[in-house]
Amino acid sequence: MSTRTLIRGGLVVTAADETHADVLVEDGRIAALAAHGSQDWSADRVVDATHKYVIPGGVDAHTHMQMPFGGTYASDTFETGTRAAAWGGTTTIVDFAIQTKGRALREGLDAWHAKADGQCAIDYGFHMILSDVNDGSLKEMDLLVEEGISSFKLFTAYPDVFYSDDGQILRAMQQAAGNGGLIMTHAENGIAIDVLVQQALSRGESDPRYHGEVRKALLEAEATHRVIKLAQVAGAPVYVVHVSAREAVAELARARDEGLPVFGETCPQYLFLSTDNLAEPDFEGAKYVCSTPLRPKEHQDFLWRGLRTNDLQVVSTDHCPFCFVGQKELGRGDFSKIPNGMPGVENRMDLLHQAVVDGHITRRRWIEIACAAPARMFGLYGQKGTIAPGADADIVIYDPNAQQTLSAETHHMNVDYSPYEGKRITGRVETVLSRGELVIDQREFTGRAGHGAYVPRGISQYVG
Ligand SMILES: NC(=O)NCCC(=O)O
Ligand SMILES: [Zn+2]
Ligand SMILES: [Zn+2]
Numbered sequence: 001m002s003t004r005t006l007i008r009g010g011l012v013v014t015a016a017d018e019t020h021a022d023v024l025v026e027d028g029r030i031a032a033l034a035a036h037g038s039q040d041w042s043a044d045r046v047v048d049a050t051h052k053y054v055i056p057g058g059v060d061a062h063t064h065m066q067m068p069f070g071g072t073y074a075s076d077t078f079e080t081g082t083r084a085a086a087w088g089g090t091t092t093i094v095d096f097a098i099q100t101k102g103r104a105l106r107e108g109l110d111a112w113h114a115k116a117d118g119q120c121a122i123d124y125g126f127h128m129i130l131s132d133v134n135d136g137s138l139k140e141m142d143l144l145v146e147e148g149i150s151s152f153k154l155f156t157a158y159p160d161v162f163y164s165d166d167g168q169i170l171r172a173m174q175q176a177a178g179n180g181g182l183i184m185t186h187a188e189n190g191i192a193i194d195v196l197v198q199q200a201l202s203r204g205e206s207d208p209r210y211h212g213e214v215r216k217a218l219l220e221a222e223a224t225h226r227v228i229k230l231a232q233v234a235g236a237p238v239y240v241v242h243v244s245a246r247e248a249v250a251e252l253a254r255a256r257d258e259g260l261p262v263f264g265e266t267c268p269q270y271l272f273l274s275t276d277n278l279a280e281p282d283f284e285g286a287k288y289v290c291s292t293p294l295r296p297k298e299h300q301d302f303l304w305r306g307l308r309t310n311d312l313q314v315v316s317t318d319h320c321p322f323c324f325v326g327q328k329e330l331g332r333g334d335f336s337k338i339p340n341g342m343p344g345v346e347n348r349m350d351l352l353h354q355a356v357v358d359g360h361i362t363r364r365r366w367i368e369i370a371c372a373a374p375a376r377m378f379g380l381y382g383q384k385g386t387i388a389p390g391a392d393a394d395i396v397i398y399d400p401n402a403q404q405t406l407s408a409e410t411h412h413m414n415v416d417y418s419p420y421e422g423k424r425i426t427g428r429v430e431t432v433l434s435r436g437e438l439v440i441d442q443r444e445f446t447g448r449a450g451h452g453a454y455v456p457r458g459i460s461q462y463v464g
Contacts, residue, residue, distance in 0.1 A: 004045075006271070013366075079449045080413070091396070119452075120449065194427075211289050239316070249312065274297040283332055314373050383455070400426070
């Protein structure tokens, strides 16, 4: 049976414009927008958005639900992680399926489908991590692009785990140049970093803060430069994930000034946290261990600037939570054994709204970097990332004046700490629709595991 929902009285904010409009939702899609009260629409349900923003659901293009890493698993399952995402106003995630070395891409993809199927509260897609570039996996890339896995992550970091050498990365980029796929790179010089890790440990430097010291900004910049040049040789676009160093932003900016199809993502942890957090005493710094690492505070200005100038296009979370107790603690006495990753899928939309309040970005830029650009980058735009007739009715009613304090006591992510504990935020998600269904209704979860559907993606709309 068809359900009509009318969202009345709000300010509709998209990446393109801001309009005082009512929004009519029918059969899970946006049916129409019209000036407040100008249409006599009947509806089964009316959502009052007076004094609120009506924004597209967030698109978080970088998550790792229940990812195996460092001898343990990221602590959010697809069920808990997507529920938390909904609480935070995100209605689509793109997670990473992983190829095991020596095995087919298909096997990894099937395994990730099995984990997510029937578990998700919101829609989801997959990128594929290439851990083993060979003739077989290169051929498989073509098939995956055709069926909606149109992006592939390769690592210049983590030797013996996900690492690919330059020749392998070049071959994957050449394949992507032919099939329309987008290569994503984790750009840090992992070989050099491993030398520095061993040298630090042999000097007795074992605390979490040394994680930040050995993973040098210059080694992020070097790898960023290298993958850009490899992409140029291959004639392929490249998207650099979790950019944290000002020197890496400079590499992206230089390439983009030359007109190259080079794109970059940063994450809230690099915008709001720093090496000061990694240096917290009593092993508390372990909560902030992720790669690329947090940088000294000075880098934040360059990331904000990159987001304003569009040298960085996307803010994703790299949500990869590990509990402090029992997981982060695996690295007591050896920082290199701390599982890499931080939580954030629930906090991204709020933290970026705080950035609007603080004057770092405009309201429309908030929607661009958190909704529209990630949707476009990963072949979802039109269906996701905007509020326009025909788009999925993934809509957030956002109260820009509500006050909240971020805390592990109140968040919904399955992790025993918040990296943002005690941070005051102006603005809060009030109501969330996913394909027209209420999943958060005035700060109550009304969704269900299994509502979220797998979304096959097209070719990047930045590229194709
Ligand atoms: N980023 C991180 O520390 N963990 C997740 C894996 C990755 O994205 O490299
Ligand atoms: Zn990475
Ligand atoms: Zn990641």
